[in-house]
Amino acid sequence: MSHSFEKLNSVDNIVEALATAGYICNEQIATVVYLAAALGKPVLVEGPPGVGKTELAKSCAEVTGAPLVRLQCYEGLDESKAIYEWKYGKQLLYTQLLKTQLAEVMDGAQGLRESVERLHSFDDVFFSKEFLEPRPLLQAIDSEQSVVLLVDEIDKADFEFESLLLEVLSDFQVSIPELGTLKGRSKPLVFLTSNDTRDLSDALKRRCLHLHIDFPTTQLEGRIVRARVPQITQAMTDHLVEFVSRVREMDLKKLPSVSETIDWAKSLVLLHADSLEEDLVRSSLNALLKYEDDLTSVVDNLSGLLSQEQKVTDA
Amino acid sequence: MNPVERANQDAPTDRLLAFIEFLRGRDILISPADSLVAMEVAGLVGYSDRTLLKSGLGSALAKSKFEVTVFNEAFEQYFGAPKSDTDSDSSTPNQTAEQDATALSPQELGEQLSQAIQAQPELAANLSSELVDALKSGDEAAIAIAVETAAQQVDVSAIKLLTQRGQYIRKMLDALGEQALRDAAVELESTEPAAFEAVQALREQLRNKVRDRVDRAYMVHASGDAEDMLDDALSNMSLGNVDQHHRARLKRLLERMTRKLAARHGRIRKRVKRGQLAIAPTLRKAMATDGVPFQPRWRKSIRRKPQILILCDVSGSVAAYAKFLLLFLHSLQDVLPRTRSFAFSSNLGEVTETLRALPVEVAIERVNLKYGGATDYARAFEDFARLAMSDINRVTTVIILGDARNNNTDPRLDLLAQIRSKCRQLIWLNPESQRSWGTGDSEMQGVIRNCDTAAECSTLKQLERVVDNLLVELNS
Numbered sequence: 001m002s003h004s005f006e007k008l009n010s011v012d013n014i015v016e017a018l019a020t021a022g023y024i025c026n027e028q029i030a031t032v033v034y035l036a037a038a039l040g041k042p043v044l045v046e047g048p049p050g051v052g053k054t055e056l057a058k059s060c061a062e063v064t065g066a067p068l069v070r071l072q073c074y075e076g077l078d079e080s081k082a083i084y085e086w087k088y089g090k091q092l093l094y095t096q097l098l099k100t101q102l103a104e105v106m107d108g109a110q111g112l113r114e115s116v117e118r119l120h121s122f123d124d125v126f127f128s129k130e131f132l133e134p135r136p137l138l139q140a141i142d143s144e145q146s147v148v149l150l151v152d153e154i155d156k157a158d159f160e161f162e163s164l165l166l167e168v169l170s171d172f173q174v175s176i177p178e179l180g181t182l183k184g185r186s187k188p189l190v191f192l193t194s195n196d197t198r199d200l201s202d203a204l205k206r207r208c209l210h211l212h213i214d215f216p217t218t219q220l221e222g223r224i225v226r227a228r229v230p231q232i233t234q235a236m237t238d239h240l241v242e243f244v245s246r247v248r249e250m251d252l253k254k255l256p257s258v259s260e261t262i263d264w265a266k267s268l269v270l271l272h273a274d275s276l277e278e279d280l281v282r283s284s285l286n287a288l289l290k291y292e293d294d295l296t297s298v299v300d301n302l303s304g305l306l307s308q309e310q311k312v313t314d315a
Numbered sequence: 316m317n318p319v320e321r322a323n324q325d326a327p328t329d330r331l332l333a334f335i336e337f338l339r340g341r342d343i344l345i346s347p348a349d350s351l352v353a354m355e356v357a358g359l360v361g362y363s364d365r366t367l368l369k370s371g372l373g374s375a376l377a378k379s380k381f382e383v384t385v386f387n388e389a390f391e392q393y394f395g396a397p398k399s400d401t402d403s404d405s406s407t408p409n410q411t412a413e414q415d416a417t418a419l420s421p422q423e424l425g426e427q428l429s430q431a432i433q434a435q436p437e438l439a440a441n442l443s444s445e446l447v448d449a450l451k452s453g454d455e456a457a458i459a460i461a462v463e464t465a466a467q468q469v470d471v472s473a474i475k476l477l478t479q480r481g482q483y484i485r486k487m488l489d490a491l492g493e494q495a496l497r498d499a500a501v502e503l504e505s506t507e508p509a510a511f512e513a514v515q516a517l518r519e520q521l522r523n524k525v526r527d528r529v530d531r532a533y534m535v536h537a538s539g540d541a542e543d544m545l546d547d548a549l550s551n552m553s554l555g556n557v558d559q560h561h562r563a564r565l566k567r568l569l570e571r572m573t574r575k576l577a578a579r580h581g582r583i584r585k586r587v588k589r590g591q592l593a594i595a596p597t598l599r600k601a602m603a604t605d606g607v608p609f610q611p612r613w614r615k616s617i618r619r620k621p622q623i624l625i626l627c628d629v630s631g632s633v634a635a636y637a638k639f640l641l642l643f644l645h646s647l648q649d650v651l652p653r654t655r656s657f658a659f660s661s662n663l664g665e666v667t668e669t670l671r672a673l674p675v676e677v678a679i680e681r682v683n684l685k686y687g688g689a690t691d692y693a694r695a696f697e698d699f700a701r702l703a704m705s706d707i708n709r710v711t712t713v714i715i716l717g718d719a720r721n722n723n724t725d726p727r728l729d730l731l732a733q734i735r736s737k738c739r740q741l742i743w744l745n746p747e748s749q750r751s752w753g754t755g756d757s758e759m760q761g762v763i764r765n766c767d768t769a770a771e772c773s774t775l776k777q778l779e780r781v782v783d784n785l786l787v788e789l790n791s
Contacts, residue, residue: 011360011367028370031360035371038359039352046380196380199578206346209374212383 005064005146005189008037023052023059024224032211033060042169042190044154044208049195050257051213054152057191061148066189069143070150071136073157079164083174085133091126127178137165141172141184149188154204155197162204170207216258218245224258229265239276240265244288246305252294264288278302327362328354334393335376337535340542341389342571343382349375365394381574392534424451424513431503431510441499442514446491450517462524465490471532475540483529484522493521550775555635555746565775569639572779573646580786621710621739621789623654624703628717629683630660630690636746636772638679640716643782645670651786655703660688663698692721692758696730704734711738712789716772718747719759726758731765740788741766744781746773 007017014030033056036043045053061068071082095102109115134142140149154162168174172184192208194200216224221241225232232240241261248255256264264287273280282299289295298305335350345353352375360371369390377386428451432439449457466472469486496518503511546568549561557565596612625644627637637658644654655667664686670678707713713734719726735741743766745752745759752759752769763769772778 027366028373031367031370032374035356035359035374039355041352043374199379202344205378206348209352210378210383211374212380 005037005066007064008034008060008189010034017063018059019227021059021062022227023055024220024227025056026216026220029056029211029213032209036209037189039209040187042192042208043211044200044205045191045193045211045213046196047213048215048255048257050259051215052258053191053193053213054150056213057148057150057193060189060191061150064148064189066145067143067147068150069136069140069147069188070152072152073154073161075156075158077157077161080135082135082161083137083164083168084135084176086127087131087133091131094126124178129179132176132179137168138174138182140188140190141168141174141186142182143186143188146186147188149190151190151192153195154192155194155200159201162201166203166207169204215245215248215255218242221245221258221261225262225265228262229269231269232265233274236268236274236276237265240268243276243281243305247288247298250297250301252289252297253291254289254294256288260288260290276306278306281306327357331357333535334389337393338376338386338389340535340540341385343376343378343385345376424516427510427513431499431507431513434507434510435502438499438502441495444492444495446521447496447517450520458521458524461491462487462528465525466528466532471529472536474529474533475537477533477537477541480526480529480533483532484525487525487529488522491521491525493518496521550779552775553746553773554639554775554778555773557635565639566642568775569642570646572775573643576779576783576786577647579783580790621653621712622706622708623651623789624707624711624713624738625654625656626663626695626699626713626715626717627656627658628660628690628695629658629686630688632690632720633716633718633746634683634687636744637716638683639775639778640744640772641670641679641682643778647782647786651789657699657702658682658686659690659695659698660686661691661694662686663695663702665702690717690721691724692717692719692726693724693730696727696734700730700733704737707734707737709739712740712742712785713738714742714744714785715766716744716746718745718757719743719752719762720756721758723756726761728758728761728765731762735765735767740768742781742785743769744772745769747771748773 008014011027011030011034014033015025015027018025018030018033032043035041045056047053057070058068060066105118106115109118132138136149140147151165154165169190172187174182174184176182215221218241221244222237225237225241226234244256244261244264264284267284267287268280271280271284273284281302285295285298289298331353332350335345335353339345353372356371356375357368360367362368369387372390373383373386377383428442428447432442445457446461448454449461465487468490469483471483471487474480474483496514500511500514500518503514545564549557549565550568554565591614593612593614597608597610600610600612601608623644625640627633627641629637641656644651644656655665656670657663658666666678666682666686669681672678673681731741743762747757747759749771751757752763759769770777770781772781
């Protein structure tokens, strides 16, 4: 087993490399990525929606040049969709095609017992690797080159599925009853993301490094917006992130995430805005807030939020 | 191995292990495997960069949002503010001496002491040990090693109680040979005031070092135990008797119990998902494929969701208990089925919305204000029957919390019987101890006849047991 994550060999390098991929991160995130690559342990990324959990895995894949294998979790996901499945169609087709060969083998056999014994003398050809359909998890460990494996929204999958993951994540191998244990050929860099809708099992937690990504500081968010929306001016960015951070302090159903800040910044650029006018904010705010209730409560306080923010930037 | 080498080699790993022990004392579960990972992490990121070490260890040891906050706090506390202590960082050599009112520089100290030795040669032995030299020159590394050696001699890690601090400080000072300095100070006090001051300064400095060491030992080895003891006592104490200043701790305990119960019961409910083969629909579906049952159909089991109705007495005598029951049940909303809450003293009203809309603490205060007063079960039951009787069915669990003391008026137990006949189970929780049930104006004997379970719930432990049983029952 080998690694191909040379680019992830120090914390500073990771911060830099991810920045070139457009992912601005703090030292904490970089530290965990570095440890994951060095220790070969999966990373469990938790945090509110839209803070860039999935994006982190994508950017790591981009930076290292490793292919990204993604497994989106949902209720009812099982091993036949996540790990492997037998190619039933192929098996059926082959038995049909090999009918004549089978007839030859059985030629002259006396009675049922002898026929079955003759069949036994052949290997389990129909349950060999050729008839195995690899699903994302098997693909990830069976590839020649190390890949980045993203198991997205693990909290949406059933509880039983977590147990299935354990063998893959800790030993990078898969046990198939008909074949025995398949050892992986390379060690993937694994990211699991969770929105915290339910608690994950202790067994899974124990095998992972933990990373909690929270809403970024205004400074960091400013840099993220600038990286993602290059057309926006510095002054405008400052206003924008300050305003968003104030909105996050309010009691809302869903707090605006980083991705929504970026969306809003993009729409403001499209509207050729160069400052946060009250009317403009009012009309474009639905890029930032997704619930009617939230929208009204922010609009009600809009002048207050804007003037507060003005004061801060003036000072 | 001499102490210097040992301090240099084992110190970081030992400290890391002690830190892990410290975290365990604060309710973070860390398995030996986790500690191994933490060691590997520390080996990779090194001990020199504090923030790096913090985020690295955090990723290996703190496994939930709750644990992250605890970890961050503990890390700051344990590894102190960003300053080096045992390393011989020469920028702060005589910090303690400077804090002293009679601040003396190392040279002055040395001069004073040598003068004293000249004046009274018999004190020379007392004032010229290695330790005194280290103290005089402000050699932090040497002092730290001496203190550490003394700490091991007196086995300071065995400290259990806060009150043992003084005793351990004394023991360590004796092990360090502070006696000699003390004797010298006594000799010099009358004859050489300046030298006396110098010796006192040295003693003070040494004492501070030793006290810090003992405090750290207490924090690491004992504070967890002491906390456990207090927690244990609190969860067995009647909720009404808990002091105001222990309320916060009680709330924390309750949160921990909630987490435990939620983890234990959150998963079981999935078990009923798999159905049995439904023959008729399968055959019907098979008609399209010439009778070959390609697509099996499954029998769908329709489960009616259980429902809980809670009636809480919020009159003065029971309010404290009601508060905790409501807190408990409402923080368990993830694993509990639909819960509706009612509060009563003389009249009764539904408070589900209030509890949902406001933070539980605030909501309960408000409920108390609105419905608090003298208890009248008859009116409460009448109100309840009017509000919710039609909603009670075979999947409903009704929980009533009250002391069943009705000021010698008719409690209308017939209404209670009616409620019981309509619901799946009726649980009565009484904060009074069983011995006093039925005494005085208590209607508890009649109540017991009219409910499925009657239980005592004055302490947190009892409350936990009740809710645990309830969840088992509901999930089966």
